[in-house]
Amino acid sequence: MTSPETMSGAEATGRDRDGGRDRRLAAFGGRPAVPKELRNPPWPVITEEDRAAVLGVLDGAALVSDTDGETAVSVLERRWAERTGAAHCVGTSNGTTALQLALAALGVGPGDEVIVPALSFIASGLAPVHQMAVPVFADVDPVTFCMDPAAVEALVTPRTAAIMPVHLHGHPADMDALTAIARRHGLVVVEDAAQAHGASYNGRPVGSLGDAAAFSLQVTKNLPTCGEGGLVTLADDKVAATARMTRQFGEVIEAGKDRDYISYLLGWNHKLSAVQAAFTLSQLERFDAYDAARRANVTALLDRLAALPGLVVPTRVGDVTHAWHILRFRLDPAAAGLDGLRPEAFRAALHRLLRAEGVPVSRYQLMPLPEQKVFTDRVGYGSGYPWTAAEPPPDGAHPVATQVIADSLTLQKRHLNPGAGPALQRYADGFEKVWENLDTVAAIAKSAR
Incomplete structure (x- = not known):
């Protein structure tokens, strides 16, 4: 089985050895952009x-x-x-x-x-x-x-x-x-x-x-x-x-x-x-070596994906070092030229098509924390404790958290392996392939209404 560390340059870039690509979406019979052996790089690396x-x-x-x-x-x-x-x-x-x-x-x-x-x-x-x-x-x-x-x-x-x-x-x-x-x-x-x-x-x-x-x-x-x-x-x-x-x-x-x-x-x-x-x-x-490799791999991935309209890649704000534990991508259909499309529908269509290409995107949290049943039902320790033992807490609105969950997909764990660089480049191939077919994405999103 091919590992991320042993892939050839042609394989790593997603090109056939003759330089061509299958641009048909995998969901409709095309060859997936990501081979099966690169969809789940192992983590942790156990030595x-x-x-x-x-x-x-x-x-x-x-x-x-x-x-x-x-x-x-x-x-x-x-x-x-x-x-x-x-x-x-x-x-x-x-x-x-x-x-x-x-x-x-x-x-x-x-x-x-x-x-x-x-x-x-x-x-x-x-x-x-x-x-x-x-x-x-x-x-x-x-x-x-x-x-x-x-x-x-x-x-x-x-x-x-x-x-x-x-x-x-x-x-x-x-x-x-x-x-x-x-x-x-x-x-x-x-x-x-x-x-x-x-x-x-x-x-x-x-x-x-x-x-x-x-x-x-x-x-x-x-x-x-x-x-x-x-x-x-x-x-x-x-x-x-x-x-x-x-x-x-x-x-x-x-x-x-x-x-x-x-x-x-x-x-x-x-x-x-x-x-x-x-x-x-x-x-x-090995933490520092793995961390350095991860940063380089993630940076190379995000540099490619940042060019795709309507895909908002994660970034750093201020004088911070990001650990890149999870990569969250926000999705903006209007910026992708798909005016009138609901972000939730755009996300759902992209999720389906990217997974078909072998890009292991997923959702992280399906609802904001205050909407979890443990916090809405307030059973707690029984009889509503600790809530019934205290004054009613302030009710904070959370529209941003709600929207982030609605319009984003994440990449989790697969990028943590220090040798995941070639796999991430194939994931970028998958994103680019789907973005070349945004008309199909829009059709799928509209049909799901």
């Missing part, structure tokens, strides 16, 4: 070093994070704190528990409100509920897809305790504006950096820009483990100590001392496995 790291833990005695002495977990915590510039790092079982642990350690709880973006993964909204706090949803910026500071400011009430910016898809949120709002109102800031490993804002790594930050190590992330895992970075010594206690049943675990099994405060079993930590440590050795 013998990764396997050896995992086996090293299995062959040792430090299988859990509370083992006395240095473990894979403590080493990962130290290295990630150093990399992000944070004072502390605490390993957790996954990115969702990382968010909850950060909120808990900062004292966010019943009766509080936490402002989160209306466009994000469900965990961003659930984490406050897990703390019996109420999530309040702010609209997002139409270009960065991160929370809009003006929308956040309008939602602050006397009950607001925290702002949770999500560095969505790997683009840092507008942290200067958001932290200024937090300072004016005495709020804490918890970065949701689940998708933003390696991103930076004004020269500073994400994870060091607020009071705490949560990273996910889930297997699809830019820095993965072999399953699930999470990391919390923290600025304050006492808050970090609280996070370590709440990670393990509220106990105090001290090196060189026997465990007393006394729970001093409410806690959970949110510990990170040493096996997961060892795998991530091994991946971290």
Whole structure:
């Protein structure tokens, strides 16, 4: 089977060896632009070093994070704190528990409100509920897809305790504006950096820009483990100590001392496995090389696609480093010369035709967070808690989040492999081929009305 690394130049550009192309749409009998072997480049890339790291833990005695002495977990915590510039790092079982642990350690709880973006993964909204706090949803910026500071400011009430910016898809949120709002109102800031490993804002790594930050190590992330895992970075010594206690049943675990099994405060079993930590440590050795290759591959893809009318490619705003975890493409039928076509219909037709060409585009989130049933039905912990235990939260409109979901498609995971450059070029071939047939796209979109 041909791999991205071994394709010939002709194959990589989507041309036959005689220089010709099949320009017929694959949905109507043409040859797909992307061969099957390039539609799903593997991620994560698992090496013998990764396997050896995992086996090293299995062959040792430090299988859990509370083992006395240095473990894979403590080493990962130290290295990630150093990399992000944070004072502390605490390993957790996954990115969702990382968010909850950060909120808990900062004292966010019943009766509080936490402002989160209306466009994000469900965990961003659930984490406050897990703390019996109420999530309040702010609209997002139409270009960065991160929370809009003006929308956040309008939602602050006397009950607001925290702002949770999500560095969505790997683009840092507008942290200067958001932290200024937090300072004016005495709020804490918890970065949701689940998708933003390696991103930076004004020269500073994400994870060091607020009071705490949560990273996910889930297997699809830019820095993965072999399953699930999470990391919390923290600025304050006492808050970090609280996070370590709440990670393990509220106990105090001290090196060189026997465990007393006394729970001093409410806690959970949110510990990170040493096996997961060892795998991530091994991946971290190659992170910078993979990151550099990914940036080059993504840049080459976006440079080609930016020339297509009506296709709005993701970009960077301000002095930021984008992690390019997910690529979101907005679709503008009017700019494509298809006046009168609904963006949703344009998206649906393109989705069908691009998938037929072998371009693995998909949708990321089918509705804004506040429209998820868990937040509209408000069953929560039963009897409507935490909502019924607090004043009604402010009702923030989210038209931008709604429109972004309606008019966009995404590329997920396939571009993370450092050798995915040839595959991405074939995806560009697929986009260009479909764009050469916009009259057919329009016909399909109109027929779906």
